[in-house]
Amino acid sequence: MNGLILTTQQALQLLFTGDPELWSIVLLSFSVSLKAILLSTPLAFLVSFALSHGNFPGIRIILAVFNSLLSVPTVVIGLFLYVLLTRQGPFGDLKLLFTQTAMVIGQIILCFPILVALGYAAIQAADRRVWETARTLRAPPWFSMLTVFFEVRFALLAAIITGFGRIISEIGISMMIGGNIMGYTRNITTAIALETSKGEFSQGIALGLVLLLLSFLLTTLMSYLQGQKDFLE
Amino acid sequence: MTRIDFISRFQIFLVKKKLLWFLFCYFSSGIILAEPIRLATTTSTDNSGLLQALIPFFEKKTGNTVHILSVGSGHALRLGQDGNVDVVLVHAPNAEIRFVDKGFGVNRRSVMVNDFIIVGPDNDPAGILGQRNAVKTLQKIARGKHIFVSRGDDSGTHKKEITLWKKASLKPSNTWYRETGSGMGRVLQMASDLNAYTISDRGTWLVLHSKLSLKLLVEGDPELRNPYSIIAVNPSRFPGVNYIGAMSLIAWITSVEGQKKIRQFRLDGQSLFIPTAIIN
Amino acid sequence: MNLPLFVFRGIEKSFSGKKILCGTNLSLYPGKCILLSGKNGVGKTTLLKIIAGLETPESAEIEYDGRINDWKKILRKVRKEIIYLHQQPIMFSSSVESNVAYGLRFSSLNNQQRCESVKEAIEWAGLSNVAKIQAKTLSGGVQQRVAFTRAWILKPKVLLLDEPMSNMDYESRKQTFLLLEKVKSTGMSLVITSHFLNYFDDLADQHFRLMNGVLDLTNNY
Numbered sequence: 001m002n003g004l005i006l007t008t009q010q011a012l013q014l015l016f017t018g019d020p021e022l023w024s025i026v027l028l029s030f031s032v033s034l035k036a037i038l039l040s041t042p043l044a045f046l047v048s049f050a051l052s053h054g055n056f057p058g059i060r061i062i063l064a065v066f067n068s069l070l071s072v073p074t075v076v077i078g079l080f081l082y083v084l085l086t087r088q089g090p091f092g093d094l095k096l097l098f099t100q101t102a103m104v105i106g107q108i109i110l111c112f113p114i115l116v117a118l119g120y121a122a123i124q125a126a127d128r129r130v131w132e133t134a135r136t137l138r139a140p141p142w143f144s145m146l147t148v149f150f151e152v153r154f155a156l157l158a159a160i161i162t163g164f165g166r167i168i169s170e171i172g173i174s175m176m177i178g179g180n181i182m183g184y185t186r187n188i189t190t191a192i193a194l195e196t197s198k199g200e201f202s203q204g205i206a207l208g209l210v211l212l213l214l215s216f217l218l219t220t221l222m223s224y225l226q227g228q229k230d231f232l233e
Numbered sequence: 234m235t236r237i238d239f240i241s242r243f244q245i246f247l248v249k250k251k252l253l254w255f256l257f258c259y260f261s262s263g264i265i266l267a268e269p270i271r272l273a274t275t276t277s278t279d280n281s282g283l284l285q286a287l288i289p290f291f292e293k294k295t296g297n298t299v300h301i302l303s304v305g306s307g308h309a310l311r312l313g314q315d316g317n318v319d320v321v322l323v324h325a326p327n328a329e330i331r332f333v334d335k336g337f338g339v340n341r342r343s344v345m346v347n348d349f350i351i352v353g354p355d356n357d358p359a360g361i362l363g364q365r366n367a368v369k370t371l372q373k374i375a376r377g378k379h380i381f382v383s384r385g386d387d388s389g390t391h392k393k394e395i396t397l398w399k400k401a402s403l404k405p406s407n408t409w410y411r412e413t414g415s416g417m418g419r420v421l422q423m424a425s426d427l428n429a430y431t432i433s434d435r436g437t438w439l440v441l442h443s444k445l446s447l448k449l450l451v452e453g454d455p456e457l458r459n460p461y462s463i464i465a466v467n468p469s470r471f472p473g474v475n476y477i478g479a480m481s482l483i484a485w486i487t488s489v490e491g492q493k494k495i496r497q498f499r500l501d502g503q504s505l506f507i508p509t510a511i512i513n
Numbered sequence: 514m515n516l517p518l519f520v521f522r523g524i525e526k527s528f529s530g531k532k533i534l535c536g537t538n539l540s541l542y543p544g545k546c547i548l549l550s551g552k553n554g555v556g557k558t559t560l561l562k563i564i565a566g567l568e569t570p571e572s573a574e575i576e577y578d579g580r581i582n583d584w585k586k587i588l589r590k591v592r593k594e595i596i597y598l599h600q601q602p603i604m605f606s607s608s609v610e611s612n613v614a615y616g617l618r619f620s621s622l623n624n625q626q627r628c629e630s631v632k633e634a635i636e637w638a639g640l641s642n643v644a645k646i647q648a649k650t651l652s653g654g655v656q657q658r659v660a661f662t663r664a665w666i667l668k669p670k671v672l673l674l675d676e677p678m679s680n681m682d683y684e685s686r687k688q689t690f691l692l693l694e695k696v697k698s699t700g701m702s703l704v705i706t707s708h709f710l711n712y713f714d715d716l717a718d719q720h721f722r723l724m725n726g727v728l729d730l731t732n733n734y
Contacts, residue, residue, distance in 0.1 A: 003444075016664040030298035038252065039253070042249055042253075048310075086315050086316075086317055087315050087317050087471060087473070088315055088316065092316070093473065096316050097471065098271065098300065098317070099300065112509075127603050129599050129601075129602070130603055130605070131372070131602055131659075132567050132597070132599070133599065133602065133605075134615075135566075135567060136565055136566075136567060136592075136595075136596050136597045136616055136664075137596065137616035137663065137667065138619055138620075138667060139616070139618070140595055140613070140617050141620060142617065143618075143619070147605065150605075150606065151605065151606055159310070178298070179302045180302070180303070181301060181302060182301065183301045184269075184300055187527065188537075196418035196419065197276075197415060197418055197419045198276075198280055198416060198417075198418035198437075198440075
């Protein structure tokens, strides 16, 4: 018990004295995950909209595929990407393995189904009259779509937050195709894994606290958004 | 003047486009910058802090950037075999020789040597304290069926351990042998928690031993010698590999300056690695 | 003799195998009001939505500008001139002003002209005192007026109103009626669906019943 208290004290010290190594790891996590979510969101919501309003065959199948992708273990995605990106693999020449770019790609694959599935639910819940009113008032289809997005903005934001929460706390992808290189591809989760495998717990705990705090903030934000949504309806 | 407070979605659309363009430029810029040297090495060199002491010198001197992937020796050689790294620094002599013979690596140079030690619980139920023979030590542990924790991850340490069991003509049984598949630090932690025996590299031991309830019991057997080599990945096998960078690192680490830095590296007041590249 | 703005011919539409509209025809004249009645669920809303371009018929022809065209070909042009109003219109999450200004975004007016147009429309509809208020928070009757103004400001040739007075009290009905009369006198063509035939006695020029997928001319006022 004593050891745990001491380690936690050291952890808090690392956090509050602005230990540069620690905070560079945190920054990397945010940098990679923010890029991934920003790049995925526009296309994902476009797909959600197409699935919701579209009239082509196979919509049900596509939805089923995205829904089943929601629970893929991250190591599976990591492994799959590793095989694709390894030198011998089909995309080996791109030299993407063990780069931040590869991590971003992996996290995009992870959060895309989440955004599509939750975006779809949000748009389905939207009043059909919004689209019809926008169209009849001469708005072109793309602007009418944005109008619908605006009307369900809280649900869409909640989808983005959910996706972000998932990717910032994943380890399977970051480890397998990031390589946990200090200062380059070492993010919060891989650092925790590394430090604990070395038996050094204080940095691990410090990073864990950062993640916990983030998770708490995201959950609070979600409840706030839910409240806003209920209030306006 | 009408204040249209409906957020101009079109403007947001434009902002998103600008952001995407910025990100595209950001990503593509990575391709133009100097190519890093990818070094795959073992957890023991990383854990000991040696690389953190050495590499920055090399980087400053040559202007190169080194990306260190710290995995087990087996995994490091595998990365070299697939052409995913430019150079490997490992301590698994048999596997290294096979690596070069099969044409995956070139220019294998000896870098340094340290040793393995056998550690165990303070009270030493197997009575191996002071033993000078590693093989006999393992036989004693096996006879008494005392718990032994193994790396089990194809690392250099693990390979050494397997070699010793073979020399002892023993096949450890699951009742007292724990194959964990983890790094050295975690294995030492586990051994400490389980009051068990294990084999460790001296470097990781020196970093962690003050936090563990284990004791250094056996050392000094030539069988426990732990030589490290550095090998460049064969560029004719993998044309895209950073061979110049790899050779530049090999040159430095086996140079007088690099070897001196290795000798000067101290952990816990002890000199940990003996440089072996330049034979006097 | 008045020339029709649009003539819709041969509108066919089915829902889950059942034929709702079998070759329905409808001519829209400027400044004239058509009243459309029929049982609930018979297809009045569907017919209006097809005319507005919000739903796709299986086949239809449109005569416009003296030429007969297949529905798909000139849909875009036709759709611009016809606006559909829901029975219970939905307000966008912004002020009354913003709602009214929505459609002008894609017109050729510049910012100044847009502002003036919006101001004018709001005064015309008597919405000046609620102009800056979030439209969603207003009562049903006021929302109806906002929806109406939102459509009227675009000066369409045809307005389609789906059950426009069903949720209104007497006072609101009177107001709406006056508005519709004003609008009709400026040359707009109106199509109104309703159960309350007596409300529209003085407004409608023709009364059709939709039954078994066909329009039956009941009354020519």
